[in-house]
Amino acid sequence: MRIGTQSFYTQSMNGIGSQQQQLFRIQQQLAAGTKFLTPADDPVAAARALGVSDALAQSSQYATSRSRATLSLSKEEDALKSATDILQNVKTLVVQAGNGTLSDADRASLATAIQSNLDQLVNVANADDGNGQFLFAGYKSANPPFVAQAGGAIQYMGDQGQRLIQIDVSRQMAATDDGRSVFQSVQGSAGYVSSASAANTGSVVFGAVGVTDATAPLYGKDFSISFAGGNYTVTTHDTPPVVAATGPYTAGTPINFGGVQLSMSGTPADGDSFEVATARNAGTDIFAAMDSVVSALRQPLSGGGPAAQARLQNALSTANVKITNAHDNVLTVRSSVGSRMNEIDALDAAGGSRDLIDKAYLSDLQDLDPAAAISQFLQRQTSLQATQQTFARLHGIALFNYL
Structure with a gap:
């Protein structure tokens, strides 16, 4: 089959162009990494x-x-x-x-x-x-x-x-x-916080509140302690109030109510009162x-x-x-x-x-792997140079050179 000069020239140029594109792409990859x-x-x-x-x-x-x-x-x-x-x-x-x-x-x-x-x-x-x-x-x-x-x-x-x-x-x-x-x-x-009424006129001083039975029915409620006639009465803040304890007051003897006990000393006056409330209700x-x-x-x-x-x-x-x-x-x-x-x-x-x-x-x-990319770049560059040199030599061959 005979290959025409124009066809040879076109195919060679396309091949060189393709190699140039591949080489340029590798250059771009190297630049971008x-x-x-x-x-x-x-x-x-x-x-x-x-x-x-x-x-x-x-x-x-x-x-x-x-x-x-x-x-x-x-x-x-x-x-x-x-x-x-x-x-x-x-x-x-x-x-x-x-x-x-x-x-x-x-x-x-x-x-x-x-x-x-x-x-x-x-x-x-x-x-x-x-x-x-x-x-x-x-x-x-x-x-x-x-x-x-x-x-x-x-x-x-x-x-x-x-x-x-x-x-x-x-x-x-x-x-x-x-x-x-x-x-x-x-x-x-x-726990509980005790407080005395500002209107008290007696000399009662309360101590710390101790827990005796956290499972008692009234445990966790707020209480009021009032004194009258030498006796104390402990009631809840419920409506109506529930009497939690009552009895004669003896200084130094703990008062037990609602699963807790409170020690008091001193002498109360009639009408004196104290509050024993949970910490959340006593003022935080x-x-x-x-x-x-x-x-x-x-x-x-x-x-x-x-x-x-x-x-x-x-x-x-x-x-x-x-x-x-x-x-x-x-x-x-x-x-x-x-x-x-x-x-x-x-x-x-x-x-x-x-x-x-x-x-x-x-x-x-x-x-990109720089070493591999540079190696490929050099290979493409060498291949392109060889192709260009071959094309230049073949393109310069003519019968007139031998006459």
Whole structure:
């Protein structure tokens, strides 16, 4: 079969053009450092690479969210540590105030110290995260959560919302806690709190409440103890009230009712009354508890007799239990913050390991092997040069060269 000159020329040029295209493609791959330049080069690998890249992008976003959550929780942990230290100091001052040798001036000094701690605690409760967002305000984070009212009471102006952050595929975490749960709540395990009526005129001082039978039918209810004619009567706060116990009062002999017992000393006056309520119903506001003990310490005892001494001791006992409950609650919240920070650390470690695996897989899918690519480039280049030289020589052959 005879091959025409034009056909030979066309086929040779097409072959050279194809080799040039292949060489140019390898050059592009080397410049980009990837196996495929377009998804059409390897549709399966391109699809897989897209999925892995998307997973890495999501992981990066989760890592950023975890960093934000860690920052917020760190700020909260610092605030809770300060609150813990303040409450521990207040507990020490309350115990010190119970010393019977103190004068009115000494107690006034202690009241001033406790008031200073109260002011510090309010400032801690109004701490922000450094970006103008208040830590303990719930969703109302643009405004201070605790505001002093005209009468001096501290009112919570936030809500009980928790700002959640998506820190992993299926995990949302609260980056803050609301102020009511931290400073105006108690743990479910908190026991009874006793308190005396401000109108009492007797000298009865109560002791700690002890649990004798947690399975008693009336256990967990709130009780009132009233005195009349040398007898006591314990009733529940039900409607109508249920009499839990009654009998003659003997100083130092525990009164048993509703699965608990309460020791009392001193002499009651007719009409004196006391409350024994669960911690949740006895008042859980730590600011109010501290304010009440400040007021009690500022009341002079000189000339007040045993009744004034009893009022002070009972007020200190009530405040001590409430402050202890609040202290325990803050410690529990602080423990929760620490647990959340530990979980974030674990998720960071797991996310880092997952990212390494995904990046290695993505590299296998799309990263070019430089040594192999350069070798192929040199082979293509040599082949192209040989083809071009051969074509040039054959194209120059003619009969006129031999005449």
